[in-house]
Amino acid sequence: MKKVTILALHLGYDGIAKCIVHLANTLCSKYSVEIVCSYKLYDKPSFPVDERVTIKYLIETRLPVLLQEYNTLLKQRKFIKLNKRINEEYITKNKTKKLFKDTYAGVSIYNKRAKTMKDYIKWCDSDIIISTKDIFHKWLSEYGSKDSLKIGWEHEHYHGNMKYVRKFISFTKNLDYLVVVSKSLRDFYSDKLKKYKCECLYIPNALDKVLKTGSKLTNKRLICTSNLSYEKGHFDLLRVFKKISEDYDWKLDIIGDGVLKPKLKEFVKDNNIHNVRFYGFRDRDFVIESLRDSSIYLMCSFTESFGITLIEAMNEGLPCIAFDSAEGAREIIENGYNGYLISDRDISKYVEKVEELINDEKLRKKLGENAKKTASRYDIKYVSKEWLTLLDKVV
Numbered sequence: 390m391k392k393v394t395i396l397a398l399h400l401g402y403d404g405i406a407k408c409i410v411h412l413a414n415t416l417c418s419k420y421s422v423e424i425v426c427s428y429k430l431y432d433k434p435s436f437p438v439d440e441r442v443t444i445k446y447l448i449e450t451r452l453p454v455l456l457q458e459y460n461t462l463l464k465q466r467k468f469i470k471l472n473k474r475i476n477e478e479y480i481t482k483n484k485t486k487k488l489f490k491d492t493y494a495g496v497s498i499y500n501k502r503a504k505t506m507k508d509y510i511k512w513c514d515s516d517i518i519i520s521t522k523d524i525f526h527k528w529l530s531e532y533g534s535k536d537s538l539k540i541g542w543e544h545e546h547y548h549g550n551m552k553y554v555r556k557f558i559s560f561t562k563n564l565d566y567l568v569v570v571s572k573s574l575r576d577f578y579s580d581k582l583k584k585y586k587c588e589c590l591y592i593p594n595a596l597d598k599v600l601k602t603g604s605k606l607t608n609k610r611l612i613c614t615s616n617l618s619y620e621k622g623h624f625d626l627l628r629v630f631k632k633i634s635e636d637y638d639w640k641l642d643i644i645g646d647g648v649l650k651p652k653l654k655e656f657v658k659d660n661n662i663h664n665v666r667f668y669g670f671r672d673r674d675f676v677i678e679s680l681r682d683s684s685i686y687l688m689c690s691f692t693e694s695f696g697i698t699l700i701e702a703m704n705e706g707l708p709c710i711a712f713d714s715a716e717g718a719r720e721i722i723e724n725g726y727n728g729y730l731i732s733d734r735d736i737s738k739y740v741e742k743v744e745e746l747i748n749d750e751k752l753r754k755k756l757g758e759n760a761k762k763t764a765s766r767y768d769i770k771y772v773s774k775e776w777l778t779l780l781d782k783v784v
Contacts, residue, residue, distance in 0.1 A: 391784055392421040394515040396506065396525045399426050400434035400444070402616045402646055402670055404697045405544045408570075408594045409521055410436040412542075415773040417441040420517075420780070425509055427502040435670065447505035448498055507532055517780060526567075527560035538783050541567045541587075544594075546574065546694040546716045554581065561587055565783070568592050570695040571720050590779065594697050595772035596704055599765050603706030604681045606753045609639040611743070612683035612707075614676055614698050615690070617647030622689035622712070624656060625736060629689065631662045632740045637747055639664065641687075642679055646670040680705040684753060685746050686728075689739075693717040703727060704764040708756035710742055727760040 393416055400406045413422050414437075423443040438444065506525065510518070510532040517538045520529045526541040533539045541564045547554050558578075561567050562585035569575050575591035582589050611630065615621045623643065630641045643653075646669045657665050668679075680686070686702035688711035696717035699709050703721075709728035711718035722728040729742040746753050 390419075390421045391517065392423070392515040393517045393519065393780070394513055395422070395424045396510070396518065396520045396522070396529070397424055397426045398522055398525075399428055399430045400424065400436070400438075401430040402435045404594075404615075404695070405521060406434070407436050407697065408544065410434065410438055411595060411597060411769065412519075412776065413442045414439040414597075415769065415776065416780070419777065423515075425506075425513075427506055428498060437673070447509060448501050503528075513537065516784060523557055523560055526557075526564060530560060530563040538566075538780075539564045543567060543569050543574070543578075544694050546571075546692060547577075548692060548716075558582065558585075563587065566590055566779070568779075570594050571717060573716070573720065574694070592775045592779070593767055593772060594695050594700075595769040596700055596764060596767050597769050599768045600704050600761075603704070603761060604683060604757065606684045606706065606708075606750065606757050608682055608684055609637070609747075610683040611639055611641045611685050611687055612644070612679060612702070613641070613687050613689070614644040614680070614701070615688075616645050617643075617649040617653060619649065620691050622691050623649060623653050625712075625734065626687060626689040627653065627656055627660070627662060627665070628736055629687070629739050629743065630665065631660055632736075633743055633747070634663055637744070639747065641665045642668060642683065644668045644671055644676055644679060676701075677705070680707060683707060685710065685743065687743070688712075688715060688718060690715040690718070691734075696721050700764050700767045703760035706757040706761045708746055708753055708760055710739065710746075712739070721763065723759075723763070725756075727756055727763050 395409055395413055397409050400410065409424060413424055416422050417439050423445060425445045425447065428448040429446050434444065507528050510528050514534065515537055517540065518529055518533055519540045519542050520526050521542050529539050541561045558581050562582060564587045567578060567582065567587050567589045569578060569589065569591055570593055572591050575589055579589040613626055617623060633639060641664060650667060654667060680702055686707040686709040688699060688709065691714050693715035694717050696715060699718060699721045702709055709722055711722055711730060712734050713719055713730040713732050714734055719730060722730050724730050731739045731742065
């Protein structure tokens with residue numbers, strides 16, 4: 390049996406980790422599959438992993454979840470927000486010693502991450518190696534065996550940053566394939582990579598099961614499912630719901646966990662917003678049940694390369710609303726067909742569309758029916774065939 394290695398940062402709560410697990414669970418029926426993670430965030434993976442899949446952690450020390458956010462803000466050059474978060478979590482709480490301790494741990498793990506992953510790639514004898522992060526693409530290009538098929542699987546969007554694009558091309562040009570999760574990214578990177586050996590392919594993320602039934606869209610519930618981090622735009626979500634709650638007796642359920650949870654709860658309290666419930670991270674069955682008990686799905690992300698939560702909501706027949714700054718949402722939501730896209734992060738316009746769906750049950754159900762049709766395009770049985778076709782062809 391041929392062996393596939395998937396290189397991952399971690400198996401926490403985010404969308405990329407979920408997609409990695411989906412792929413591993415799909416491929417293990419035909420290949421020997423291992424997921425190699427840089428480090429642990431939690432005692433076990435956040436999503437169910439097939440028992441045939443092997444999981445290896447290169448660093449057993451668990452990384453403090455808060456440090457991920459700092460790393461993200463640092464990477465995005467959001468130094469003001471970074472300083473604010475450090476002040477909130479450490480300085481104002483007189484935890485200076487803990488700040489130094491956590492910073493040292495973060496730097497130490499960051500350095501170990503590079504060494505351990507490079508070493509693993511050098512000695513990896515798998516037939517196929519799939520990297521899931523830009524820096525891993527680079528290391529796979531440099532250190533991967535010439536006998537292994539090398540695939541970069543990219544979930545991030547370049548957001549108009551051409552400096553990032555130039556760096557990204559240098560990381561991926563020597564891979565065999567680059568798999569991206571949106572058509573626009575495929576068209577963009579195919580053009581950039583055409584003079585190199587790396588072929589760019591589009592394979593979307595997938596639903597593990599397309600459902601025949603879904604929500605009745607009659608409950609007065611709005612819902613959002615995502616990790617609680619800055620790029621997901623939950624403060625704007627709460628600003629939207631504050632206006633909604635002033636005129637309508639609807640509830641907002643937020644399912645997901647992350648370092649922003651205390652600040653979001655504080656925002657709700659300070660702004661006297663009623664009928665908001667934070668559930669934290671919940672298992673798949675709870676999420677499905679909650680989506681089915683809801684009537685409209687709200688996304689306020691600043692950026693999304695794909696938007697797996699949108700198709701999960703559409704799978705339950707929910708019309709979806711998102712800001713069009715989330716690039717992935719633009720490929721999934723068809724304005725007026727299965728939901729609405731809001732330009733310029735216009736909160737008033739967002740509120741207007743939510744109210745339109747609240748007031749018109751017939752419209753909700755029409756868009757919900759179309760949402761289910763959209764979701765069916767992402768059935769795992771179709772998407773997995775694309776992955777298996779690619780691997781079988783090259784192997």
